[in-house]
Amino acid sequence: MQDTLAGLSFVLPAVVVLFTFLILPLLVAFYFSFTDWSGTRPLDQPDAYEMVGFENYQRWIIDGRRVDDFYRSVRNTLYYVAGVVPIQTALALVLAVIVNQRWLKGKAFFRTAFYFPSITSSIVVSFIFLFLFSGGGPINLLLKAVFPSFEPVSWTTNNDGLVHLLLNVFGVNGRTVGPWAETEILGLEIWEWISGPSVAMFTIMCLAIWTTTGTLMVIYLSALQNIPSSVYEAAEVDGATGLQAFRHITLPLLRPTTFFVVTLGLIGTFQVFDQIYVLQNDQTARTTTSVAYLVYATAFEGTSPSLAEASAIAIVLFIIIFVATLIQRRFVGGDQAET
Amino acid sequence: MTTATLAPQRTESGTIRTLRTILTVVALAFLVLFAAVQIVPFVLTVANSFKCDAAVENRPLAFIPRLATVTCRDAEGEFISPDEQVDGVLFTPSIDGYRGILNDQLPRWALNTAGLSLVVTLVRLVLDSMAGYALARLSFPGNRLVFFVILGVLMIPGVVLLIPRFLMLKEMGLLNTYQGYIITLAADAFGILLMKQFFESIPKEIEEAAQVDGANRFTIFFRIVLPMATPALTALTIFSFQGNWNNFMDALIILGGNTDMYNLPLGLTVLRGAGQDIQYDLVLAGSVVTTIPMAIIFFFFQRYFVEGISYSGLKG
Structure with missing residues (x-):
């Protein structure tokens, strides 16, 4: 006792x-989230706030006057997640498989080089990217050197959606696409929903992939090193080729790791905030505001900040992340996931 | 440690061998390219942190420093032109950016960052290891419940906590105080689970022998168990220190109202300047200064980073 x-x-x-x-x-x-408290009136006063039921949710999520802002941030976040998570996961896996090859020298060097970005502050990385992608910055100069006809792009201030740009190549744009695209769903026209990530958001996605891939690679690498070589020897005896062995042995054995890596990716990307805080500017607020940033902006920025409304958006974000994790558990199969 | 490579088959034809060679070359090229993509930005950042603002914006690719130095303003106080500083890949370094941030509040922010990271880490070492030990070894009512609650806490996304933490700390009078920051982050679920897992892996016998000798649980924990936990404590120290050194969001919410209290990540966003006119020399110098301490720790304790990495993304 x-x-x-x-x-x-x-x-x-x-x-x-x-x-x-x-x-x-x-x-x-x-x-x-069920009050009308803006955050300015002291809470100890009896009339500091009133209960308003679902009013905040109504205004932002259901059909109020802010739904377009909310669903625009949902669109931005979804494109961000859908772009970053699969690419960083696939890249990490491919790199880990290469680094794990017996013939490769200098494994430790590659592990260090790939891991290093993730020990730096997200703010530092954001500034590095702000510099790399600036108008006269290294990215534009390199592209110009490789493709002489390339016109420097103003990466961080460009709101054009990648899908819109692609469609424009085929002569399809907002005017020629037809009336169906003007149909409004959840506050946004279909044409706006299918925009793809903007060039500015694409820059932030590159940043995320650049920072995280190395970490995920190291996780995959340690999982690969835990697969006993006898498994491969047995496969070889049975006449399996390298690719067959990869598809039927390596990938299934890495399933728990993939679940883990995708979970980390989803939880991280759905919350993207720091990078947006640094790389966003007034021009690109429309296409780079993530749901997480919207929570902050609603509480502290603009002409009428409201902690109550921000709380409502935060609660919805919590539910979104929770549901996303459940869905991927279904697909990737987390029943055997390691922790 | 076993290596899961795909061993070459003994009976392979010429075409397969050629294919294998091509694949190897492609794989290697890809690897080297990716390593360059990871390293070159850091090289450019360090090089450009020694350039004047105009040269950063107009001649960012020069990365080989000459042995001389320049100042960004000439005798008349006019900015020198980028061409005076940069010639091809060569540039003459200037320490004006570093001088600028040193005269600014950066030293203060660096002290804040070091102090806050250190204190939070120390408190976490104590609270996390005590809780981890209790969950691993001590049977008390609610042990399982506490364990599951801590597992569940890992799932709570940090951004959801922004607003309510802000208003709770405000009500407690802890907004814009070091104490507010420290107490908010004084324990973390990841650390507790890490310590619990470690304590479960060490043999019970030593503790049992000490118990027979009449030592109580507190003595056993602080005198016997904790000294054995050095590897886990080191991993926890590094993760907690790194997390707090780079912590932007909590600092923004808790300390954002008083520039004297800023940590380095928060301070960097101030150095940036307003609007689109970014002070690159200051920002890049600040970025380098912010990164160096973590880089040093990384190179000395790399093993612990890599070992504990599977938890890295889970820290709150």
């Missing part, structure tokens, strides 16, 4: 901290 006392006193400080700053805030956000 000494254990009971010791156990409780050992665990209590950490539990109090986690409860106060991780669980309680969730409940607080939930509560205030």
Whole structure:
């Protein structure tokens, strides 16, 4: 019974901290999402706020006057997630398989080089990319050197959607696409929904892939190194080619790792904030605001900031991330996932 | 450690061998290209942090420094032209950017960052290891429940907590205080689970022997168990220190109202300047200064980064 006392006193400080700053805030956000509190009136006054039911959700998510802002941020986030997660996962896997080859010298060098970006601050990486992709910056100069006909692009201020740009090559644009594209769904015209990520958002996606791929590669690499070579020897005896062995042995054995890597990717990308904070500017707010950034902007920026409305968006984001994780559990199969 | 390569088959024809060689060359080229993509931006960043603002914007590719130095303003106080500083891939370094950030609040921000990271890490080492030990070894009512709650806490996305943390700290009078930052991050679910897992992996016998000798749980934990946990504590130290050194979002919310309290990531966004006119010399110098301490720690403790990496993305 000494254990009971010791156990409780050992665990209590950490539990109090986690409860106060991780669980309680969730409940607080939930509560205030049903109020009209802007954040300015002191809470100890009796008339600081009123309960307004679903009004905030109505205004932002259902059919109120801010739904277009919300769903635009949903669109931006979805393009970001859908672009970053598959590419970084596939790149990480391919790189890990190459680094794991027996003939490769200098494994440690490649591991270090690939991992290094992830120890730097997201803000530092954002500034590096702001510099790389600036008007007279290295990316434009390199592209100009390789393709002499290339016209420098203003990467970080360009709102053109990649899909729109591609369609424009075939002569399809907002005027010629036809009336069907003007149909409004959830506050946005279909034409706006299918824009693809803007050039500015594409820059931020490159940043994310550049930073994260190395980390994921190291995770894949350690998983690959845990596959006993006897498995491959057996396959070889049975006459399997290298590609067959990869498809039927390596990939299935890496399934738990892939689940883990995709989960990390989803949770991280759905919350993208720091990079947007640095790389966004007034011109590109429309195409680069993520849902996470919208939460911040609603609470602290603009002419009428509102903590209550921001809380409502935060709660919806929480549900989105939760559902996304459930869906991918279905697809990638997390029942055997390692932790 | 086994290597899962695809061994060459003994009976392979000439075409297969040629194909294999081509594949190897392509793979190697891809690897080297990707490594260059990862490294070159850092090289350019360091080189350009030693250039004047105009040269960063107009001659960013020069990366080989000469042995001389220049100042960005001439005797009359006019900015020198980029061509005076850069010639092809060669450039004459200037330390004006570094001088600029040193005269600014950067030293203060660096101290804040170091202090906050250190204190949060120390507190976490104590709270996380105590909780981890209790979950691993001590049977108390609610042990399983606490464990599952901590697992669940890992799933809470940080951005959802932004607003409510802000208003809770405001109500507690802890907004824009170091204490507010420290107490908010004083324990983390990842650290607790890491320590729990470690304590479960060490043999019980030593603790049992000490118990027979009449030592109580507190003595056993602090005198016997904790000294054995050095590897796990090192991993936790590095992850917590790195996470806090680079922590932008929590600093923005908790310390954002007082520039004297900023940490380096938050300070960098101030160095940037307003609008589109970015002060590249200051920003890049600040980026280098922010990164160097972490780079040093990384090169000395690389093993721990790589070992603990599977948890990295889970930290809150």
